[in-house]
Amino acid sequence: MGYHFLTTRLTSLWKLSGRLDCVDLSKDFFLIRFSLQSDYGRVLKDGPWFVGGHYLSIRNWEANFRPSTANVSTITVGVRLPELPIEYYDISILRDIGKALGPVLRVDTHTTAETRGRFARIYVQINLDKPLIKLLKIxxxxxxxxxxxxxxxxxxxxxxxxKVDGCPYTSRAPEEASEKQAGEDNIRQKDSNTPSEDSYGPWVLVSRKRQSLQRTKKDMPYPSPSGPDTISKERPIA
Incomplete structure (x- = not known):
């Protein structure tokens, strides 16, 4: 992502009261300086933020930070729960569901207001070192x-x-790798929208629609009450 593109988008996205200074540290890391403490606090609190369809990972400055050795092990994603029964469209219940997937940052207000019944959306942090949870028992x-x-x-x-061709967790012979890739291609063509308890497939991923740069009250922080204890995060769910 280019320096000028990023600074322009952040200025428009964050709508700061003070000045913003951006320093390109290389390796897709950027240092952001705020002239006002209030702007700094709001940016940290009001996320997650997306630029060009990509999640913007924000962390506090660390002493002796080196981009070449820095590691990003978590990212924030929007999680959809398609056809979730409407009785679960309660912010405390959705928060508890999200906690089964990772730390919850936000719950979509259209979801909590029951104005979108096709799916519920929750923003959570996922660990890149762990397999994604594809099914929940609710x-x-x-x-x-x-x-x-x-x-x-x-x-x-x-x-x-x-992707599978560069997977560090899977050991197999070249022939097996080719067969596995062919199998994935077959999944994409024949069964791209069919969930499976035994394997992962393209049905796990959905495209995120581009959003307007103007920030509205589309998302809301979750409250403190806990939801019911009817949620399991076993992988897979039986």
Whole structure:
């Protein structure tokens, strides 16, 4: 992502009261300086932020930070729960569902207001070192989980951030790798929208629609109350 593109988009996206200074540190890391403490606090609190369809990972400055050795092990994604029964469209219940997937950042207000019945959306942090959870057991039903905006995912190990041909978690001979890739291509063509308890496939991923740069009250922070204890995060759910 280019320096000028990023600074222009951040200025428009964040709508700061003070000045913003950006320094390109290389390796897609940027240092952002705020002239006002209030702007700094709001940017940290009001995320997640997306630029050009990609999640913007924000962390506090670290002493002795070196881009060449820095590691990004978590990212924030929008998680969809297609056809979730309407009785679960309560912010405390959705928060509890999200906690089964990772730390919850936000719950879509259209979801909590029950204005969108096709799917519920929750923003959570996922660990790139762990396989994605593709099914949840909620109140006795198996609930499909879909992830927005992931550019790459391995359908072999179930982790985001790489594809099967570069998977560091799968050991196989070259012939087996070719067969596995052919199998994935077949999945894409024949069964791209069919969930499976035993394997991962393209049905886990969905495209995230581009959003307006003007920030509206589309998302809301979750409250503190806990939801019911009817949620399991076993992989897969039986």
């Amino acid at each position: 109140g006795g039903i198996n609930q499909t989980v879909q992830y927005e905006g992931l550019n790459s995912m391995c359908f072999s190990c179930g982790r985001a951030g790489h």
